[in-house]
Amino acid sequence: MARVSVPELVGRRAELAALAACWSTSDIRLVLVEGDAGVGKTRLVRAFARHCGATVLTGGCLQFEADIPYAPFVEALPHLFTDGIGTAAGDRATEYRKVADAVRAAGERVVLVLEDLHWADAATRDLLLFLHRALAATPVLIVVTCRTDEVPAHHPVAALVAELSRSRHTTRIHLPPLDRAGVAALAAGVLGAAPPDELVDTLMTRAEGNPFFTEELLAAGNTVPRTVREIIVTRMARLSAPAQRLARLASVVGRTVPHDLLAALVPPDDLHVAVRDLVDHGQLVIVEPDAYAFRHALIHEALYRELLPGERRQAHAAVARCLTAHPELAMSQTAELAHHWDAAGEAEPALAAAVLAAAGAFDGHAPATAHAHYERALRRWPDVADAASVTGIDHDTLLERAAEAASLAGHNQRAVELTRQRLAALRDPERVAQAYEQLSYQARSVGNWQLARHASAETVRLLPPDSPARLRVESWQMMLDMLGARYLDAVRHAERILPQAREDAEDLVPRNRALTVLGTAHVMLGHVDDGVGFLARHREFGARTGVPRFVGVGYVNTAESLVWADRHTEALALARDGIERANELGFAIYLLPIVGNAVRALAELSRWDEALDTSADPDDPAADPFNWIFVDLPRAEVLLRRGEPAAAAALLSRAGAVLDGQDDAQYGTELAHLRGRLAGAERRHDEGLAAVRAGLEIALSAQDMWLVARLVATGVWLAAEAGDAATADEMLSAGRSHRASLESRGAVALPRTLRAVSLAEAERGRLGKPDPVAWAAVDGGPDRYLTAYARFREAESLLTAKGSRTRAAELLAAAAATAAELSAAPLAALVTALRERARLVVPGSAPVLGLTAREAEIFFLVGQGKTNAEIAAELFISTKTASVHVSNILRKLGVRSRIQAAALAHRQEQS
Structure with missing residues (x-):
């Protein structure tokens, strides 16, 4: 019998050597083996595994990724998942650490092989990211295969690959097609x-x-068939009838099929004949410990697609019945049953299994998987006569749970739709009120302020005064105040609610919200130490309860508050820790806000390359667009400062799609500020001022000095660029009044607010008499770009006011150095243009005609026709010293008079 495939590895010597090199170094702990379907990724990895001399754990992702979370880890570590995936007690972080410990304990040196990452579900992606970090310092090499042709830019795995690739412990091996040899x-x-x-x-x-x-x-x-599917089907037709039937049945199970499952599905005589035929002809291969796998995923896919609809339903039903009778054969019985009964068209068992699978996934901190199961249950509900009896829950409860899973997975737009379906059917006033409360939260999470406020008002209107849910409802109104930057109002409410929201209460949400508000609002009101103290208490509370939402909110609000308080290094460390915890606990709704805090901290620390690299688009195309703003806005600021207006405009356009018309005090006003900056960079001053005015209309009704001060600074800059003193004064006046009002109520300006105020005051000076002192007072603090910009303007003011040219040159040199280091092209261009207009000699630059820097500066002043006394006044030196310098210059240049020197200076300037 002719061979179907070659056991030896052909044409992959370099790639195999690269894998071996990764194994021999402690620097690389994860290898991504990438290539198109059929290019030989699995064969390469198996060849490496046979000769690496380590314990090899192998598992593969399933094509039915929405149904079975953690599938490759279940296959690689079956002893750890004997009770099914996602059902173990404890939080997901604890379970993840158990997985890491199990991998480490598998042998002295371990290779963990995960096949077909392109099919990985959200939970598998999270666990892989955790293991990559947790096992980085251990003798474990993770080898992952992935089809690049199935991972477009918007694919959920694309973001994971990008995240993994940024690590210095990761390398990528791409398998190209074989050459002719x-x-x-x-x-x-x-x-x-x-x-x-x-x-x-x-x-x-x-x-x-x-x-x-x-x-x-x-x-x-x-014969040479036109498609791979035809190839596979043609070859399958040559096999025995039992082999063909078994292959089609096995394709319904998945890429890998346990022997015991096949034995339970097929009569023994047929099984042995069929398996032998399939193995001999290379369709199946034997895999440890006691299973078979299709030799290639394309064989499995082609056979499954070849099934007629009736055949497919019958096969799924047979598998479902078998798994019902033999639950020990399933990796995750409820998840697999939900899939197979659904594909079999059996509505009642599919519904029952989907609800159970969803609950298990949710308890196992896999909300995206839970959401997928709940959606299947919702789809099947109308097909079952007595669905409530079958599932043990009513339709409203199913909708509520589906909305909560969708929300926690970061799909709040879908959660809004599901909650609206609830409201259309509910009649009990208290349940209606509670549904409106959830709708308000979900609406705010997609940036829909109008719906959030309306739903909150309906909650208050409908809820009975003596309802136990009253405190929870009031706590959400308090949260809306905080999220709307009405910090004084929020603190007043929180101080009343916190004593009532005890930690031993049945509903812990009010306490979670009260601590969040007291921490965040106090920081924004300038009471930083008090605020940070409350935030620390909140994070401790979240850790004690283990509730994913509480933990996630703690990371979001604490990191963001630390940024506003100029404690950027702390904020960055906390955000990075939060990113890891978000993956462990599965609260996707908070991941991008946490990433956004890391981006903002890096941007304000002037680590712009890292900020742009850290900020990735959401890894889930179904995620709420509102989530993008957390990374888009700080990214846009960096891009504008770098002189990339088109890229910045694209991000601002995406943010505007969800923020426009929503009166969002924090992010809407930040968008207005950035639109003003973009318009100013493109000399569209009127449009920029219109954007700032629209933002100020929202900000002036909020209780946040920083939001107003930032907009005023941008508005005055635009007015100065346009020569509009009246508009500059109008905006400055509005900002002063707003600040005075808040200070009279106990608020204190944050350092960033004071920086923005001093910037606005200095910008106003550009419309009148030059004021170098005002610009000297502008200190950017951690913002090196702002400091450099202020030094440029200080130099400009000095030159306009006929001040010290030496000092101006020093200031420009400092600004130029920072602009170059940050790649801030627009600022660098401003510095260069001013230096050339003023014909300044840069300190430390190449000598001019053999003169020292001081002599060169005096030489050009002589060229301007200045007397010794005038030179002395400009350079703050004595007339005698100026005279000595002029004499030395004439001698060095070999000229006899100031007129000759002036002519030479003029020619030098023109050269």
């Missing part, structure tokens, strides 16, 4: 003899160097 060697291995050139040409043309396609074409004989 490789194809010839592969054909020789299959045929047992050197292939004729014509055959190699045909193989190269039809298979394009893909090893799997090449082998299948060779096995197909004289």
